[in-house]
Each structure stands twice: as C-alpha cells, then as structure tokens.
Amino acid sequence: MTAAQAERSDDGSVRARLIRAADVEVDEHGVDGLRMEAAAQRAGVSRATAFRQLGSVSELLIQVALLRAERHIQAVDHLVRTKKGAFAKIEAALIYTARELPTDPAIVALIARHSASVHHPLVHESAVRVIGPVLEEGQRRGEIRTDVGLDDLIDFLVEQTYLAAEEVDRSESSARKRFRQFMIPALEARSGVGGEFLCHAHEVEQAVSAATEALENLSHWLGRRGPG
Numbered sequence: 652m653t654a655a656q657a658e659r660s661d662d663g664s665v666r667a668r669l670i671r672a673a674d675v676e677v678d679e680h681g682v683d684g685l686r687m688e689a690a691a692q693r694a695g696v697s698r699a700t701a702f703r704q705l706g707s708v709s710e711l712l713i714q715v716a717l718l719r720a721e722r723h724i725q726a727v728d729h730l731v732r733t734k735k736g737a738f739a740k741i742e743a744a745l746i747y748t749a750r751e752l753p754t755d756p757a758i759v760a761l762i763a764r765h766s767a768s769v770h771h772p773l774v775h776e777s778a779v780r781v782i783g784p785v786l787e788e789g790q791r792r793g794e795i796r797t798d799v800g801l802d803d804l805i806d807f808l809v810e811q812t813y814l815a816a817e818e819v820d821r822s823e824s825s826a827r828k829r830f831r832q833f834m835i836p837a838l839e840a841r842s843g844v845g846g847e848f849l850c851h852a853h854e855v856e857q858a859v860s861a862a863t864e865a866l867e868n869l870s871h872w873l874g875r876r877g878p879g
C-alpha cells in the first residue's frame with residue numbers, strides 16, 4: 652500500500668492528526684504563522700492531502716480553535732448545571748465565556764471571523780450541545796420565547812458571546828449588564844413573568860438555599876459540641 656493509499660484509507664485519523672499538528676504549530680509560531688505545509692509535514696501527510704482534508708488554512712484554524720474550545724465547552728456545561736432556570740444558566744455561561752475565551756489566540760481568531768464562524772456547522776453544533784437543552788427547557792417552562800426557531804436563538808447567543816468577549820471591559824458586571832439589558836428582552840417569552848425578574852428570583856432562591864444550608868451545618872456542629 653502506498654502512502655497516499657494509507658492516507659485515503661484512514662481519512663478520519665489523518666484529519667485529526669492535521670488538527671493536532673496545527674495546534675502545536677499555533678503554539679510555536681502563533682496564529683499568523685500557521686501554514687498548511689508545516690502542519691502537513693508535522694502530521695506526516697502530503698500537502699495535497701492536507702488541503703483535501705481541510706480545504707484552507709482558514710478552516711484549519713477554525714478546527715484548532717474548536718479543539719481548544721472543548722475544555723471551555725465542558726466548563727460551561729458543568730457551570731450551567733449548578734444554576735437553576737434558563738436565564739441564570741445563560742447568564743453564567745456568558746460571564747464565563749466573556750472572561751475566558753479571549754485568553755486563547757486561536758479562539759480570538761475564530762471570534763474575529765464573526766458571521767463566518769457563527770454559522771460554521773461545527774461552531775453551531777458545539778453551541779447546540781451546550782446551550783440547546785437549556786433553551787428547550789426554558790421554552791417548556793415558559794421562560795424562553797417559542798416564536799423564534801432554536802437555531803436562530805443559538806446563533807444570536809453565539810453572536811452575543813463573541814461581542815462580549817471582544818469588549819474592553821470583560822468583567823462580570825459588564826457581561827451581566829449586557830445580558831440583562833439587551834439579551835433577556837430578545838430571549839424572554841412574549842407573555843408571562845419577565846426574564847430579568849426570573850433572574851433576580853433565582854438569585855434570591857439560591858441565596859436562601861445557601862443560607863439554610865449554612866444554618867443547618869451550624870446546628871449540626873453545635874449539636875456535636877453539646878451544651879457548653
């Protein structure tokens with residue numbers, strides 16, 4: 652079997668090797684120094700195979716960014732599970748991504764492509780995986796509007812995530828202001844209790860729950876000590 656035949660017989664792993672090789676290239680030479688030829692050489696495949704697998708350096712960079720974004724996706728997924736209610740979950744995700752995504756140059760390059768990357772199938776797929784269930788649950792609970800398709804809602808959230816990550820002020824207060832003043836009105840159900848009210852209600856609920864738990868722990872501790 653020739654090298655070319657071997658490459659064709661294992662396209663999935665060839666593609667993965669190219670992306671991992673490009674990831675190392677970005678670390679060593681920066682985003683602007685990424686070259687398809689160098690990634691191909693590092694992956695042990697031909698230049699022609701690299702272009703056949705990825706199509707362009709631009710697409711290769713998007714794949715590197717998505718590879719690096721996976722750890723953030725996992726962190727956001729864990730974070731939203733600790734919150735109650737669709738708006739609290741989405742707000743927490745926005746605060747995290749605004750702070751963390753701009754720390755990686757490959758992800759910054761992805762964000763800089765705006766509409767091209769917002770509508771990239773794999774970017775959309777990643778967003779659906781994390782925030783799709785949150786939106787669907789919010790719709791069932793009457794929090795999130797149902798007159799707009801789920802795909803459009805997700806694209807809107809990705810766009811807002813990009814904008815928040817590009818802000819000079821990426822603090823928690825800045826991200827929360829963006830979410831409550833501009834994003835909630837676009838996401839909330841057309842009838843029923845407002846989204847900002849729900850956000851505050853869930854904050855109070857969590858604070859009361861934390862206080863109750865602290866009092867119970869204190870009671871148990873005092874009980875173990877016995878009468879003083």
